[in-house]
Amino acid sequence: MALTAFGGAQAHMTLFFNILVKKRNYISQEELIDLNSFCQILPGPASTQTLTAVGFKMGGPKLAFLTLLVWISPAVMIMTAAAISVSYISLDFTKYIMPMAVAFVMYAAYKIGLISVRTKTSYVLFILSAIWCYFEQNPVIFPLILIFSGFITSFKYRRQPFEEKKEPLKIEWSNLILYASIFIGAALLGQITKDRFILLFENFFRNGSLIFGGGQALIGLFHKEFVVFKEYLKEDEFLSGYALLQSLPGPIFSFSSYVGALSMRKFGIEGQLLGSLVATAGIFLPGTILIFFIVRFWDRLKKYRVVRASLEGINAASAGIVTATAITLLQPTIVPVGEGWLNYLLIAGTFVLLVFTKIPSPFIIIGGMVAGFLF
Numbered sequence: 344m345a346l347t348a349f350g351g352a353q354a355h356m357t358l359f360f361n362i363l364v365k366k367r368n369y370i371s372q373e374e375l376i377d378l379n380s381f382c383q384i385l386p387g388p389a390s391t392q393t394l395t396a397v398g399f400k401m402g403g404p405k406l407a408f409l410t411l412l413v414w415i416s417p418a419v420m421i422m423t424a425a426a427i428s429v430s431y432i433s434l435d436f437t438k439y440i441m442p443m444a445v446a447f448v449m450y451a452a453y454k455i456g457l458i459s460v461r462t463k464t465s466y467v468l469f470i471l472s473a474i475w476c477y478f479e480q481n482p483v484i485f486p487l488i489l490i491f492s493g494f495i496t497s498f499k500y501r502r503q504p505f506e507e508k509k510e511p512l513k514i515e516w517s518n519l520i521l522y523a524s525i526f527i528g529a530a531l532l533g534q535i536t537k538d539r540f541i542l543l544f545e546n547f548f549r550n551g552s553l554i555f556g557g558g559q560a561l562i563g564l565f566h567k568e569f570v571v572f573k574e575y576l577k578e579d580e581f582l583s584g585y586a587l588l589q590s591l592p593g594p595i596f597s598f599s600s601y602v603g604a605l606s607m608r609k610f611g612i613e614g615q616l617l618g619s620l621v622a623t624a625g626i627f628l629p630g631t632i633l634i635f636f637i638v639r640f641w642d643r644l645k646k647y648r649v650v651r652a653s654l655e656g657i658n659a660a661s662a663g664i665v666t667a668t669a670i671t672l673l674q675p676t677i678v679p680v681g682e683g684w685l686n687y688l689l690i691a692g693t694f695v696l697l698v699f700t701k702i703p704s705p706f707i708i709i710g711g712m713v714a715g716f717l718f
Contacts, residue, residue: 345417348390348592349708354447355390355594357454357697358704363397370397376458377654380661381637384486387551387630388596391415395631396638404635411631415623418593419600423619425587426604427612429580436715440590442686443711445673446693452665453698455658464499465659468492472663477670485664492656499655503648518636522629526552540621543606547599547625561595565602575606590712599626 344362348355356379364372375393382392391414398410425432460469472488529545532538546568554561562585569575576584584601591597603622604615644650673690689711696702 344394345414345593347704349444349447349590349704354444354451356393356451357447359390359393359397360454369401372458376455376658376661380459380489380654380657382630382634383661383664384489384657385630385633385637386554387633388594388627391594391596391627392630392634395634399634399638407635408631411627415594415597415627418588418591418597419619419623421591422584422588422597422601423604423616425584426601426608426619427615429583429605436590436712439689439711439715440708442689443693443708445669446690446697447704448665449669449690449694450697452662452669455662455665459658459662462655464496465655468495468656468659469663469666472660473666473670476664476667488664489657489660492660493653494656496656496659497649497653500648500652503651505648514640515636518632522552522632522636525628525632539607539610540617543603543618544621544625547603547622548629550599551596551626551629561598565598569602569606573606576602580605590708592708596626597623599623 344358348358356375359375359379360372363369364375370378375397378396379389379393382389382396385392391411394414395407395411399407456469460466472492475488476485525548529541529548533542533545550561550565550568566581570578570581581602584598584605588595588598588601599622600619603625604619606622607614607618610618693707693711696707697704
């Protein structure tokens with residue numbers, strides 16, 4: 344999946360359904376949707392956290408951590424290599440990938456909506472969430488919408504079957520304490536030493552702790568901090584890296600490897616490699632530690648009827664957020680002269696291929712990349 348998951352966090356769910364649920368039967372589609380919706384409430388990369396949580400459920404912390412490493416490695420290595428060689432290569436061949444990625448997000452919204460939106464209440468919450476997210480672009484509201492929607496449907500708890508709680512709910516606080524220690528410790532150590540690499544780690548760990556709304560929110564924040572404010576990257580370098588990112592599988596948060604490497608270019612190739620490593624660790628650690636903290640008691644927590652009832656609203660709102668994301672992403676694809684119709688044709692054609700054919704995702708993306716080379 345690390346080599347074939349194109350289209351961003353929402354589109355990754357399409358592949359997760361096909362591989363984890365249908366083909367391998369590792370997890371039910373209801374469990375996968377529940378985990379993904381829950382991860383939407385947390386800061387950090389939702390699809391990565393979902394996959395890490397699946398690894399934890401199947402094999403505990405070791406398998407979860409290995410799953411994380413395998414999942415992020417291809418994109419991280421490619422983005423690091425791109426950062427080192429960005430002055431010598433052209434990334435124009437990625438120009439058709441963005442509209443195709445929009446189609447992947449649209450398909451994810453279609454799939455999640457079919458499964459999650461079934462009752463009158465869920466339809467209302469789905470529509471309201473989509474409208475709210477479309478007109479209010481601040482990613483901080485995403486978890487608020489999910490929590491509010493879950494709160495609304497939690498009042499329907501009497502419709503949920505009663506489940507006997509064989510074990511009391513026990514919470515292990517060690518991972519949460521570790522998370523807080525790293526957050527505070529990195530900030531203090533950076534201010535004391537003024538070491539560029541420690542400060543870089545603190546920057547990315549803080550961003551990974553505070554970013555809600557997935558990759559689009561990450562890109563906006565990185566642009567403000569590392570291009571506008573700190574001027575570690577030039578505008579064209581940032582946009583070229585983002586264009587390349589659209590053609591890669593795996594998590595959008597791997598963009599941190601590119602930004603981290605370019606931020607340390609004055610230290611040579613060794614410094615860039617270390618910068619990439621530090622940035623990658625910083626951005627992915629917060630979400631991973633939080634998942635390790637919560638997933639341990641998530642199954643026991645779901646036995647409470649109020650919690651199970653709240654999942655109806657959370658899942659419906661999650662589908663609304665994905666739908667709003669797809670609609671929002673349609674707007675940058677409008678080109679005033681010449682290419683506007685081509686972008687819409689690429690979106691429509693890709694969506695039709697995903698819905699009505701069994702062509703694997705990587706072949707669709709590779710076709711777009713080949714077209715970029717030829718034209």
